[in-house]
Amino acid sequence: MKITDADLNTLNQYLTEKWNVAHRRCPVCQAENLWSISDTVFHVSEFCPGGGIILSGPTLPLICIVCTNCGYTIMVNAIIAGIVTPQSEQASSQEGPSQHAPSQEGQHHE
């Protein structure tokens, strides 16, 4: 799923609130504020021994924030950041493999 300009505004507000600008140094290369936000929401899915894909298993929508100096990547939960609602994540699952809201989202349990 591509991030819209409105989503990017939401994400920037989230990051401003949660990630103090004074603490945005890369923990690997120590570069300051060389972060790039991906324009796509990715997801990780449940590991399946043997290499298969569990189509109905839980997934976790993530936004990647990459240090452009060394490649270290921070992954932010797109639901908590306000970019993806559990409903929209389930709707997008009809276009591709799998989906469920992440189980740690206590307030979003069905």
Ligand SMILES: [Zn+2]
């Ligand atoms: Zn870095």
